[in-house]
Amino acid sequence: MSPARAVQQGRTRHTALGRSAGSTPATILAGALAFSMVASGCTVANSNRGSAASPDTLRIVLQEEPPTLEACDVSLTSVGVVTRSNITEPLMERNPSTGDLEPLLADSWEQTSDTEWTIKLHPSVTFSDGTPFEAADAAHSIERTVNSDLACNVEGYVFGDADLDVEVIDPLTLTVASPEPDPILPLRVSFVEMVPRTTPLTERVRQPIGTGPYAIDYWDAGQRLSLVRNETYWGPKPDYARADYQWRSEGSVRASMVTNGEAEIAVGLGPEDGAGDLGVAYPNNETTAVRIQLEEPPLDDIRVRQAINYSVNREGIVKALFRGLGTPAEQLISEGVIGFNENLEPWPYDPEKAQQLIDEARADGVPVDTEIRMIGRTGQFPKVNETLEVIQNALSELGMNVSIEMTDSAGTAEYQERPFPKVGPYLLIIQHGNQAGDAAFTADQYLKSEGFQSAGGTPEFDERVNEAGTKTGEDRQEAYAQLFADEPNEVMQMAFIAHMNGVLAKADSVDYTPNSATVDEMHLKAMTRADTTETD
Amino acid sequence: MFRFLRRRIYTSLVPLLVVLIGVFFLARLTGDPTSLYLPESATQAQREAFRATNGFDQPILTQLFDYFKGVVHLDFGDSLRTGEAASTMALRAFPATLQLAFATMFLAILGAVIIGCWAAYRPNSLADRISSLLSMTAASIPDFWFAIMGVYVFAILFGWLPTSGVDSGMLSWILPIATLLIRPLGVLTQVVRGAMVSALSAPYVRLARSKGAGDLRVVTHHALRNAAAPALTVAGDLMVGLVNGAVVVEAIFGWPGIGKLMIDAILQRDFAVLQAAVLLTAVSIFILNIVIDACYALLDARVRDKAKV
Numbered sequence: 001m002s003p004a005r006a007v008q009q010g011r012t013r014h015t016a017l018g019r020s021a022g023s024t025p026a027t028i029l030a031g032a033l034a035f036s037m038v039a040s041g042c043t044v045a046n047s048n049r050g051s052a053a054s055p056d057t058l059r060i061v062l063q064e065e066p067p068t069l070e071a072c073d074v075s076l077t078s079v080g081v082v083t084r085s086n087i088t089e090p091l092m093e094r095n096p097s098t099g100d101l102e103p104l105l106a107d108s109w110e111q112t113s114d115t116e117w118t119i120k121l122h123p124s125v126t127f128s129d130g131t132p133f134e135a136a137d138a139a140h141s142i143e144r145t146v147n148s149d150l151a152c153n154v155e156g157y158v159f160g161d162a163d164l165d166v167e168v169i170d171p172l173t174l175t176v177a178s179p180e181p182d183p184i185l186p187l188r189v190s191f192v193e194m195v196p197r198t199t200p201l202t203e204r205v206r207q208p209i210g211t212g213p214y215a216i217d218y219w220d221a222g223q224r225l226s227l228v229r230n231e232t233y234w235g236p237k238p239d240y241a242r243a244d245y246q247w248r249s250e251g252s253v254r255a256s257m258v259t260n261g262e263a264e265i266a267v268g269l270g271p272e273d274g275a276g277d278l279g280v281a282y283p284n285n286e287t288t289a290v291r292i293q294l295e296e297p298p299l300d301d302i303r304v305r306q307a308i309n310y311s312v313n314r315e316g317i318v319k320a321l322f323r324g325l326g327t328p329a330e331q332l333i334s335e336g337v338i339g340f341n342e343n344l345e346p347w348p349y350d351p352e353k354a355q356q357l358i359d360e361a362r363a364d365g366v367p368v369d370t371e372i373r374m375i376g377r378t379g380q381f382p383k384v385n386e387t388l389e390v391i392q393n394a395l396s397e398l399g400m401n402v403s404i405e406m407t408d409s410a411g412t413a414e415y416q417e418r419p420f421p422k423v424g425p426y427l428l429i430i431q432h433g434n435q436a437g438d439a440a441f442t443a444d445q446y447l448k449s450e451g452f453q454s455a456g457g458t459p460e461f462d463e464r465v466n467e468a469g470t471k472t473g474e475d476r477q478e479a480y481a482q483l484f485a486d487e488p489n490e491v492m493q494m495a496f497i498a499h500m501n502g503v504l505a506k507a508d509s510v511d512y513t514p515n516s517a518t519v520d521e522m523h524l525k526a527m528t529r530a531d532t533t534e535t536d
Numbered sequence: 537m538f539r540f541l542r543r544r545i546y547t548s549l550v551p552l553l554v555v556l557i558g559v560f561f562l563a564r565l566t567g568d569p570t571s572l573y574l575p576e577s578a579t580q581a582q583r584e585a586f587r588a589t590n591g592f593d594q595p596i597l598t599q600l601f602d603y604f605k606g607v608v609h610l611d612f613g614d615s616l617r618t619g620e621a622a623s624t625m626a627l628r629a630f631p632a633t634l635q636l637a638f639a640t641m642f643l644a645i646l647g648a649v650i651i652g653c654w655a656a657y658r659p660n661s662l663a664d665r666i667s668s669l670l671s672m673t674a675a676s677i678p679d680f681w682f683a684i685m686g687v688y689v690f691a692i693l694f695g696w697l698p699t700s701g702v703d704s705g706m707l708s709w710i711l712p713i714a715t716l717l718i719r720p721l722g723v724l725t726q727v728v729r730g731a732m733v734s735a736l737s738a739p740y741v742r743l744a745r746s747k748g749a750g751d752l753r754v755v756t757h758h759a760l761r762n763a764a765a766p767a768l769t770v771a772g773d774l775m776v777g778l779v780n781g782a783v784v785v786e787a788i789f790g791w792p793g794i795g796k797l798m799i800d801a802i803l804q805r806d807f808a809v810l811q812a813a814v815l816l817t818a819v820s821i822f823i824l825n826i827v828i829d830a831c832y833a834l835l836d837a838r839v840r841d842k843a844k845v
Binding site for chain 2: 043
């Protein structure tokens with residue numbers, strides 16, 4: 001309070017008579033503004049467009065606004081869930097149910113040498129602006145995503161440092177070659193979304209043009225993103241003429257929007273967000289784990305890491321915290337991904353064994369009492385805070401000194417990616433989803449000693465990871481499966497928690513079956529009115 | 537009067553400057569935006585290029601100096617997220633916050649005057665109990681809890697109101713305003729009640745009654761005029777709090793105001809937008825304070841004299 005007002009307030013408490021007309025300026029101002037608000041039809045400033053509620057509009061509510069719709073960043077969940085196969089499309093697409101790579105903008109692809117693949121495009125495809133889609137556009141898109149200096153997220157997630165050689169053979173044919181033989185090159189290329197050759201090679205595009213079933217109508221930053229059906233779409237016409245995206249940070253509010261008829265789909269819900277009968281649970285391909293940094297004591301001692309593993313009550317966490325939505329995890333990838341080892345069992349929950357290991361380590365001089373930070377990301381998954389508390393409590397009972405730190409996604413980024421900060425021992429709660437369907441996308445990042453998100457490894461194990469990546473077919477499956485079986489015994493940088501389930505709320509008016517890819521790519525053309533039989 | 541205002545402006549500039557510098561440093565303490573805006577695989581060269589493009593490679597004091605240089609030229613930088621001018625984004629969002637704050641304050645004053653006068657005139661009446669309940673509620677219930685309960689009861693259970701958003705006309709306003717209203721209404725009602733109790737027992741009221749003035753006239757024409765000044769004092773501070781404190785409510789209800797913009801900017805490490813939003817809010821609070829002080833100065837010469845000392 002300002003001195004002047006303090007004086008005034010003090011005075012008025014003891015003064016009986018006073019001229020006042022006192023409150024009129026503020027009251028009149030407030031009244032005038034309130035009146036103007038009502039007079040303007042209760043329209044909120046900065047809300048340019050009203051509700052698009054109509055049977056022809058699908059309203060979807062997300063956890064967060066996409067930072068961009070840039071096609072070369074679709075491996076970012078918040079971007080891919082809107083952009084991928086809605087606004088832009090790739091040449092081929094992995095079927096999340098069968099794991100097969102299926103044609104989309106390409107009709108076929110075949111390996112024409114150890115390193116080269118020839119791709120034939122689907123004819124008569126146009127971008128939403130009417131220009132034809134040709135091999136030159138596909139080549140440009142690959143150049144832009146993989147070989148440019150844009151630092152595309154897809155490049156990092158899928159291609160690493162390797163550049164590709166791309167050559168246009170004719171308007172409907174191109175070749176793509178990798179520097180080394182790569183048996184899953186078409187799978188990697190399936191992450192490249194196609195944009196017109198006019199799209200800049202040196203600048204990101206926030207609102208791309210694509211060949212998808214929808215095009216961007218308008219994007220009111222902070223409020224609403226509206227897509228409109230691409231009437232020149234080359235494939236089957238999607239059911240809804242328009243899709244409106246909004247975002248709300250509170251899970252209960254998102255769920256309520258569907259139960260209250262304000263939206264048809266709400267994603268990223270927890271079991272307690274109140275979706276009720278409209279909630280649909282689905283395996284979302286995500287696995288949660290505690291990543292244990294290997295470099296600093298006491299975590300550099302494998303007995304301590306094993307003790308942490310024995311202390312995690314996976315069954316209890318899944319049952320009590322996740323309400324059964326998920327299964328205790330035994331490896332970092334989920335069923336359906338090439339390399340998944342179906343013979344593995346979750347590490348047993350055995351507090352006594354854990355105590356024994358800690359006591360042994362302490363007797364050998366390992367500083368098991370050192371303070372260890374356990375870092376988690378707010379909102380990473382439902383009940384993340386409680387999960388950390390359960391683990392902290394279990395470790396405290398072993399006599400370990402673990403503190404919890406919750407931060408946002410940017411705050412955890414420095415702990416998640418190499419080079420890691422030298423800040424003493426810490427545990428990081430991670431969540432990994434392998435949407436590409438091949439263990440290579442997990443092993444290179446998490447299992448190799450210098451992997452971008454790996455806490456460490458051994459040269460021998462690195463060699464085995466590299467070798468597995470060169471194999472094909474059943475050999476590939478077996479090689480990766482064996483890696484997942486051996487890692488806990490040879491390295492043990494993870495204490496796995498659970499293979500997660502996602503929950504979305506879906507209005508009765510919509511037919512849509514979520515699948516393991518839904519969390520990263522939610523195809524609008526797969527959503528139909530419940531009273532029709534049309535599917536994509 | 538002008539000297540008084542000039543002095544208030546000068547003294548208010550110091551806290552404004554402190555806020556701006558504080559936000560500048562605090563924003564940077566939240567982390568490096570490079571890790572958010574570049575992928576995991578970005579090379580060191582790409583990271584350095586990003587920092588250089590956005591000026592993050594400069595010493596922190598140089599960045600601060602450049603920021604103030606920009607502010608002087610009304611250049612507040614561009615959003616890392618949208619590429620749009622930060623000032624444009626802040627100015628676009630601010631009216632929605634003002635609408636919410638003013639509408640809330642209007643209703644709070646109206647409600648406080650009615651309930652406060654009634655409570656003062658009829659001690660221990662229903663109004664008196666409502667007044668106490670409002671006061672306790674205002675002091676004890678956090679905004680976000682009230683917001684979530686409001687959504688649960690009125691949107692989910694009864695289905696009367698939209699859960700959030702701004703698309704449902706007048707209905708969109710009810711839950712955000714109700715959430716924001718509880719605190720100023722509770723506080724103001726207590727202030728009005730207290731002031732009215734004093735005023736109603738004052739000699740001039742007894743004089744008015746002895747001249748035959750009726751109850752309504754005594755309250756509205758005599759007591760209320762004099763009880764209004766302390767209410768104005770508190771209302772000014774509450775108004776500042778409303779403009780400043782709509783962050784939680786805007787985030788929960790998807791209200792497209794400056795609070796939601798700030799939250800988004802913090803989460804996205806969008807420093808320029810955060811700084812522009814805070815600057816705009818701070819300046820508006822600064823102006824609001826001066827307007828309120830000017831009102832006092834106009835009303836009471838002693839305030840002006842005190843301020844000169």
